[in-house]
Amino acid sequence: MSKQFDVIVIGAGPGGYIAAIRAAQLGFNVACIDEWKTADGKPAPGGTCTNVGCIPSKALLQSSEYYEHAGKHFGEHGISLSNLKMDVAKMIGRKDQVVKQNNDGILYLFKKNKVTYFNGRGSFVKAVDGGYEIAVAGDKPETLTASQVIVATGSNARPLPGVAFDEETILSNDGALRIGAVPKKLGVIGSGVIGLEMGSVWRRVGADVTVLEGLPTFLGAVDEQIAKEAKKALDKQGLKIELGVKVGEVKTSKKGKDIQVSVAYTNAKGEAQTLEVDKLIVSIGRVPNTNGLNPEAVGLKLDERGAIVVDDDCKTNLPGVWAVGDVVRGPMLAHKAEEEGVAVAERIAGQHGHVDFNLVPWVIYTSPEIAWVGKTEQQLKEAGVKYKAGTFPFMANGRARALGDTTGMVKFLADAATDEILGVHIVGPMASELIAEACVAMAFRASSEDIARICHAHPSLSESTKEAALAVDKRTLNF
16 A cells, blocks of 8 residues: 655755755645664665765865864974874764764654654656655665655766776765774775865875876866965975876786786877775765666656756656756756755745755865856956955965964955855865855855954954955955
8 A cells, every 4th residue: 555645855964954954844734754774774864965975084084184284283282292193983983873873863854853754765767647756775664645746766886897896996076984993005086075085084094095086177167266275285295186087997906915906098298097095985076866766667757867857946848747856957066955945845835945056165175175156267368257256365364373283375266246155165174164154145245345344252263254355356364
């Protein structure tokens, strides 16, 4: 017997679980289906973000940053340590505990909001009168029906052609988060968010890390001035980044008891090179996940990339079927998925949910952190927009000096005629937190002068935001 709901959400990642909760808040009878499980077979909602993405990577970044501070910077504070060592198993164990806390938190939120949760793989069966039949395949198979279906099935790591992930030697983000011991040599293909964050984690705890990037420029989507500052800092730390390479054959071979990976590539000068490493992380992007969704059963339209085709409101080609997050167009970011999930739930309720992609912030959690929102300087130049720019370095900020972290800057871009803020770009300490002020300001179409005239606490890193806004009018007070 089919169980009837108003809304069924397929996927309990950031887009799915948030959509389910918001729909329940709006009075709908909601089911959410997700197949993630822990190693011991327990439900693990939260999707890639919670299980093998955003949350565990931040846990490892924090642990490895503490280790590096203890080894290289505590002495500056008068703190002496001897026999410093990293217990990798304990670091991974803490990461797993952080993940579990988030899994349990989502299960609690489902219970609190009266969302019915099904652990298994959700797939379309057929269209029925007034809606759709959805199958749940798992330990307890179920059949559900609803008039409204939200697909939030996320994305999967993209492998190198002909080189499958084994998650032991050739690693996606999943395997990179559970390496059992510090590799002597680690290779990373791709200098995007995952490559730089995972490369940073294992470099800090002792690995010799080389990053191979196919593009000739570093972080091409980032404001060029900010990207150059970030690369300078990462180079200084010992992260070896080679740009403009062309990766060829990747081979694994036995070396004693160990397996070694050999990567043939051509460098930017056209010279043939070979990189030999103990582990290889492949982070060359992600692909929409519709595995097992059975979209053909109901005629759900996909594009050439395998993404579900949606309009600006996240409506698919089918009445009552919506899709959000990594499985549709737009940036593959957890918070973008959350915003779309909320907007879709509100649209189902007849409200006017809205997502402005220009106000979606981006963050790379390296050290220094890199964060931005809005347009880059190169985008404004290409569009022929007249603008003013203002920058302020953290080396002139008292709080940054006290922290002992003065790398980087805050950069404002404002319309030359109206002074409206068009973009804010930060490389430096706590950039992920500082960018929120810029998002709020831009949402209310503030000018750089608005930020410049708002009182900021002293001493604080946020004063650098105020000073960068002052710099647009060439009147910084502390630099």
